[in-house]
Amino acid sequence: MLMTVHEAPLSAPSCGNCQIRHRAVCARCETDELAALDAIKFYRSFEAGQTLIWSGDRMDFVASVVTGVATLTQVMEDGRTQTVGLLFPSDFVGRPGRDHAPYNVIATTDLLMCCFRKKPFEELMGRTPHIGQRLLEMTLDELDAAREWMLLLGRKTAREKIASLLAIVARREASLHLRAPQGRMAFDLPLTREAMADYLGLTLETVSRQMSALKRDGIIVLEGKRHVSVPSFDRLLEEAGDDADGGFVG
């Protein structure tokens, strides 16, 4: 069973540990871990567009997304920008054992984060190997996702890139509602055209043109700029150029 909706800061999620457990079952939660995590956690909320963390900032906490979407981005001296991670609810940011942020973390929608002070979190990790194991699994999944994205950035066409991104967003949105992604589906894009471009290694004009092309070709239906419906998820996957189920577990 996947974890259900998290509530606002005042009424904390029923199982704070779920953040760490990243869509894993709660059944195995050990009470003391839960209490220990509860004791060091706090919530922060951000508005769409806000930069939560600047690259190079001191970061004295680790965190996981409760609701909303954020990006990790790298910026070159001359301003070229590449997004290197998309964070959906249950995704984790921050690295035990490093105290400066290597990326900008930007809220692309309104965002609620569940944070853990790093010091006590690290201590807790030392005491309960289980948390470290979970973190390892999550990190390995992220690594796979990053490598999948390397294929996209290095070898896919603009159209395939857009289709891949839409497929990933569709999948993640579906998983938030405990559904498998298939058939007709609809969702809101949590990203501006520019943010999409930064994730895909394109310009925003190309993103816009390819969105129009996919719409013209009936792969997607747009209502407004952000709401997308996908008549056939399989068709979308074909456009994404992925073999088989093609990809992200992320």
Added chain:
Amino acid sequence: MLMTVHEAPLSAPSCGNCQIRHRAVCARCETDELAALDAIKFYRSFEAGQTLIWSGDRMDFVASVVTGVATLTQVMEDGRTQTVGLLFPSDFVGRPGRDHAPYNVIATTDLLMCCFRKKPFEELMGRTPHIGQRLLEMTLDELDAAREWMLLLGRKTAREKIASLLAIVARREASLHLRAPQGRMAFDLPLTREAMADYLGLTLETVSRQMSALKRDGIIVLEGKRHVSVPSFDRLLEEAGDDADGGFVG
């Protein structure tokens, strides 16, 4: 899985644990860990060009590179290929808790791997949290490297890509000889032009042209096709477009 298995080399590296510890000092090695790892390890060697593991293969071991260089590559149905990882000595392949390989692993030079049967390795990990922690650190480093590479693939020019790759190889070669990368340095490229292209998201012709351009501009000196010397490492880093120390810890 096609591979020629030679027997364990007569003189194994003095501390097998170092593989896992990934360039860490051996001083902290705990005797029992070492013995336990020794008990489940074996060596395999491969020739340049051999594919050690095919994507989708059952993989019943994890391993680390002792000598030589290997790549992790993804291939699309139509043959487009993207390398998603470069493995130098001390780098780790394989994931506890997954039994099919997600990438092709290809030896780009003659290669010696130190392998651990997965089952006993996982059990050992369960008993000695220390190994899990080390693996987490290594995985987080790889994730950073992958994300750095995403910036390269998404936003850098062909010339910057080549310079970045040369800088990484120079750094890794230097670290094998326990030196800091700086000033004049020389090394052999462990990759063909095609393998470079696959890692950089370019064609081999573009790689060749840009190598010639960097040579013409005095950034590098080529002796033969593979031997590179770099008169000024700083100059190379500038060409790579990295800010500050720019990058890979890998």
Added chain:
DNA sequence: AGCATTCTTTGATCTGGGTCAAGGTGGCAA
């Protein structure tokens, strides 16, 4: 030595996506 193979370089040409520029569109503040 002669030939084949594999890797690399270089040239000529083409093109997908970038760049520059000009309008849409829609939400919201006054």
Added chain:
DNA sequence: TTGCCACCTTGACCCAGATCAAAGAATGCT
């Protein structure tokens, strides 16, 4: 209800890198 501002779309043109083609090295085999 108007006007602003942020976001998005579309068009015209351009260029970095792809593609197509040919011809050098280097190596190894007979």
